Each structure stands twice: as structure tokens, then as C-alpha cells.
């Protein structure tokens with residue numbers, strides 16, 4: 001079959017152009033947190049993703065040169081802390097300074113908190129959602145090592161859970177990372193299955209938005 005010729009696209013070299021990405025603050029600590037080389041640390045990570053539902057699993061990719069790489073490889077634990085607008089400055093800072101040289105929890109005035117299900121890695125108290133992860137495998141890919149991990153617990157700020165038990169993440173003003181810049185998530189464009197939802201279901205979920213705006 002002959003496909004159309006793409007005349008309005010420019011060919012680029014292969015690159016990591018998958019966008020937008022979540023940007024998260026990954027916290028960790030060594031087995032001996034009193035040892036300053038293994039104290040609680042935070043690394044900003046954009047190479048992260050959900051990779052399995054049952055059991056719930058995620059990945060993070062870290063360069064071997066990162067201080068956090070050694071800590072997480074040794075402890076087998078980390079916490080993914082979601083980043084809202086109020087944390088974005090700290091998130092950037094933790095992505096440009098190394099825990100080898102300073103205590104980033106102290107520098108950013110963040111609070112290490114016990115992370116459910118984990119022994120060593122602390123959660124970031126100021127983050128709206130903490131995802132406790134236990135490393136299952138580490139795979140060398142090239143520039144980065146891929147850490148596959150199982151989610152063993154999740155803690156969500158109670159004010160983000162409504163009376164019906166729904167987690168209202170839109171209230172967390174979460175950030176996304178797109179081609180070198182941070183953005184705050186904005187307009188709701190639809191919901192899972194909205195393209196085939198009944199007008200009543202659409203109206204209920206999309207309060208105020210007319211059904212005519214649905215994509216065909």
C-alpha cells in the first residue's frame with residue numbers, strides 16, 4: 001500500500017523526543033543514613049514511567065554517575081514524589097545539584113518523612129503523592145541504567161481525596177516537563193472513554209463543557 005508522502009515534516013536524527021513527560025523527585029537513602037555519603041537524597045527524574053499494572057510497577061532511568069544511583073542500587077528502594085507547582089523550584093534545584101556535595105533536603109527546606117512499606121528511603125513530606133518503590137532489577141541500557149521497581153505503597157495528601165474516595169489529582173497542580181521546560185497541567189480535554197460516552201455521562205464528568213466540543 002502506498003502511504004502519503006510527509007512533505008510538512010522535517011526529518012531529525014533519532015532522539016528522546018517523547019513528550020510531555022512527568023517530572024518527579026526521587027528520594028532515597030543509604031542503609032546507614034548517618035554516613036554523610038548515604039544521607040537522604042533527592043534526584044529529579046524525567047526518564048520515568050508506569051510499566052505494569054499487576055503488580056503495579058514503574059521504571060526510572062539513572063546515569064551511573066548520579067550520586068543517587070549508588071544509593072538506590074545498594075538500598076534497593078526509592079520513593080517517587082509527585083511534583084506540583086509549589087515544589088517546582090526545588091524540583092529543578094535537585095536536578096542541578098548533587099547530593100555528593102550537599103544535603104538537598106536541607107537546602108530546599110524539605111522534610112524527610114517515613115515512607116510506607118520501605119526501610120531506608122524517606123518520602124518528601126511536602127509532595128502531594130509519595131509512591132514507595134522496591135527495586136526488582138537494574139538493566140544497563142547505555143547512557144542510563146533502567147531500574148524496574150514494584151510499587152509497594154502509596155500515600156496521597158488527604159485533601160486531594162473527596163468524600164466519595166476519588167483521588168482528585170487535578171487539585172495538586174501537577175507539573176509536566178516538555179522539551180526542557182516545566183509546565184503546569186491545565187485544561188481538561190476529556191476523560192478515559194469520553195469519545196464514546198453517552199451525552200449524560202459526558203455532561204456529568206465534563207461539568208459545563210458542551211458535548212458538541214467532543215472530538216469525532
Ligand SMILES: Cc1cc2nc3c(=O)[nH]c(=O)nc-3n(C[C@H](O)[C@H](O)[C@H](O)COP(=O)(O)O)c2cc1C
Nearest residue numbers: 044045046047062063066067068095096097098099
Ligand atoms: C528536569 C530534569 C530531569 C532529569 N531527569 C534525569 C533522569 O531521568 N535521569 C538521570 O539520571 N538524571 C536526570 N536529571 C539530572 C539529575 O537530576 C542531576 O544530575 C542531579 O544533580 C543528580 O543528583 P545526585 O547526584 O544527587 O543523584 C534530570 C535533571 C532535570 C533538571
